[in-house]
Amino acid sequence: MTLTSAPFNVVADGSVTSPLGFRAAGIAAGIKASGRPDLGIWASESPCIAAGTFTQNTFPAAPVVLSRERLRAQARAQAVVFNSGNANACNGERGLTDAREMTHLAAQLLSVDESLVLAASTGIIGVPLPMEVIRAGLQQVRVRPDGGHEAAQAIMTTDTRQKECAVALSVGGREVRIGGMSKGVGMIYPNMATMLAFIGTDAALEPAYAQAALKRAVDQSFNMITVDGDTSTNDSCFLLANGAAGASQLDSSSAEAAAFEAGLAAVCTDLARKMAADGEGAGKLLQVDVTGAASDDDARRAARAVVGSSLVKAALHGEDPNWGRIFAAVGYSGAQVDPNRAALWIGSVQVARDGVNTGLAKDEARAQMTSAEVNFRVDLGLGSSSATAWGCDLTEDYVVENSAYST
C-alpha cells in the first residue's frame, strides 16, 4: 500500500488480526489435492457489529445463503469459518446442511452461539464439500492473535500471493485499526467484485452505519475491478467491528466518520488492486481513470468497460498502444459520450484529443505500457464526474489456467 497524505497510517505487516481482539488460523485440512492451506477461522474475542455484501448471482453458494440470512436476522457476528478448494455452490439442500454444520462446529470450538458464525467457501462449483475432511480439519484449528497471515493463505485458490493490509487512525484520541484480507482471482467482476474479503476493525460502529460504510467502500474498490467479467456464485465481503479499541461509537454523524471511511476505503482499495494485479495469468495491473463524465454512473460504466474489454486486455499484454480499442470500449459502456470531445492518455502520453489521434509517436505510448502498472485516462469532456477501475492484461496463461481447472 502506498499512501501519502491521509487521515490514517499504514500498519506494517497488516492483517485481519491487526485490530485488537481478533484472532485467526488457517490449516491444510486436505480439501485441496495440492496440500496447500484450505480451512480456517477468523474470530473476535467478543461479539461484533457485522455487515456484509454478497454476490448478485442467482445461483448463490450455500455459505452465501446462510451468511446473508444470519446478517439479515441480526447485524451481529463473532466469527467466520471458511474454506478454499470447494465453493459449496450448486449443491442443493445438502450444500446448506454442510454450510450450517461448518458454522456449528466452529461455534463449538470457539464457545460462541452458532447464529454468530458466518461461512465462506471458494473453489470448484458443484462438488459437495468433503465433510469428513472438514470435521477432522476443524479440530486442528486454533485461532491465535498472530494468525492473520495464515488465514490469508487458507482462502487462496489460484492466487499467487496472499492479499492483506491494515491501517490505523485516531478516533477521539484512541487508536483504532482496520485490517483486511481477500482472495481473487478468476470470476472477478463487479456486483459484487467476485471474491472473498474479510475486514475487521476494533472501532465501535453503529449497525446501520457499518453496513452503509461497507457498501460505500466496496462500491469504489471491489466493485471496480474486473478480471474476466464472470460474477461468481460465492462473492462475500464481511465487516466485523468489535469496539475493542475502546473508542466512542461511530455513526454517520460522527466527526471521525470521514476519517474512518477513508481508512476503510483504503484497505478495500488496496486489497482490490492486489486482486486485479494477481488476476489469473496476469502480468500487469491496469488502472483506468475516467474523468469529465456527465454522471458518476457514466464514469463507473466507462471505466469498468475499458478494464473489462478482452481486446484492450490483450493489447495491454502485447504492450500495443491500440488506443481505438479503448474508445470502442467506452463507446459500448452505455456512458454518455460525445465522440468529438473525448481525450485519452496512455500513462503520461496524450494519444487522442477531440476524439482523434494526436499524432503521437507510437513508441512513446508503447513505452508507457512496459511497466507492471499501466494507467489509461479517458476524459469525456462532458461533466465533472470521475471513477477509477482496475483490471489486468489477458494472457495465454489465463487460457491455460482455465482450460483445465476442474480435472
Next chain:
Amino acid sequence: MTLTSAPFNVVADGSVTSPLGFRAAGIAAGIKASGRPDLGIWASESPCIAAGTFTQNTFPAAPVVLSRERLRAQARAQAVVFNSGNANACNGERGLTDAREMTHLAAQLLSVDESLVLAASTGIIGVPLPMEVIRAGLQQVRVRPDGGHEAAQAIMTTDTRQKECAVALSVGGREVRIGGMSKGVGMIYPNMATMLAFIGTDAALEPAYAQAALKRAVDQSFNMITVDGDTSTNDSCFLLANGAAGASQLDSSSAEAAAFEAGLAAVCTDLARKMAADGEGAGKLLQVDVTGAASDDDARRAARAVVGSSLVKAALHGEDPNWGRIFAAVGYSGAQVDPNRAALWIGSVQVARDGVNTGLAKDEARAQMTSAEVNFRVDLGLGSSSATAWGCDLTEDYVVENSAYST
C-alpha cells in the same frame, strides 16, 4: 448450411450475387500490408429498397454515420462500397469526408446517384483511410455477376475463411433468392453483433417491412453471437431488395412473408454460426440453447451470458465439463432463475437436474466436448420461452492474435 425441412432451398455455392441483378467485385488495393483483398463494391443493377441495422457503440465509425444518415433519409440504396484493413473510426471530420468520397467515387464508377451508395469499413481504429490507395484502387474495381466470392474475401480481416450463403424460395410461383456475406471475427458481441453483413434479395419488399424483417432476423442470428464481448464501432448489416425476380411485393400481411423471413433468418443464422466458429483463435463452435425461461428476454440473456463467459469458453477449449461455470454464467445474466429447477445437458448427457449434479460419469460429458461443434442446453424450468446463442472457445491463439494487432 445444413437444413432439413424448410420453406426454402439452399443455393449451392451461394453468395451476394446469387439473387438476380446483383454484381460485386473485390480487389487487393494495398490498404492491408499483407497484400490480401481489401476493397470492393456490391451493387444492384437497379435501385433497391434498403434496410440497415448498425452498431450501438457511441463512437460509431464514419461509414456507419454516413450510411445510417442516408438510410434515414430514404429507405433506398443501390450499392455498398467497402474496405477492410482500416475501420475509418475515431478519425473525426476527416473520417466523414473520406467516407463520403468513397461513396462519391463508387457512384461515378457505377453511374448511380451518390445518395444511393452506402459505405462500410473494418480494420484498425483511429488511423485515417489511405485515400490515395483507395482512389487508385476503386478505378480497378469492375463489378460482375459472379463477383460475390471475391467481395466476400475483400471484407475479411482476421477471418480465416469467407462467410457466404444463399437460399431460394417461391413467392407466388416465382423463385426469389436471398444471398449474404459477412465478416467477423473479434469484437463480436450483440447490439448489434459486431460485424459487417450484406444481404441481397431479388424479392420485392415494402420498405417498412424490409426494415422490420431484417431487424427480426438480426435479433435471432447476429445479435446472438459473442466472440469476446466487445461491441465494435463499425457493425453494419445491410439488406438490399431489388425486385428483379419479378415476384409480387411482400409486406407483413403477405401469405409468403413467413417463408421469406424463414429464408432470411436462415441466411443470417448460417452467417452468424460461421462467424462464431471462426472467432479469433477459435477451435470450436459453441451453441447454447436455453429453454424453459420465464420470458424471451430471459432466454436470450441467459444464452448470451453462457457463450460470453470467459471461464466457460476456456473450459470448452480444455474440453473440461466444468458445469458449475455454466450455471454461474446463467446466474449473473439477469435472467429469472430458480436454482432448484435448473437442468443442464452437455451434448446429450444430462449433467445437472434440480440445480445439482446428476452424478454422471465425467468422462461421458467430456466426450461430448471433443467435437468441433459443442452444444450446451440449460432448461430453467420456469416457462416456455427459449433462445439460442453461438460463440466459440477461448484459446491461447486469441490472446496471441490480439496482443499485437496494430503494430
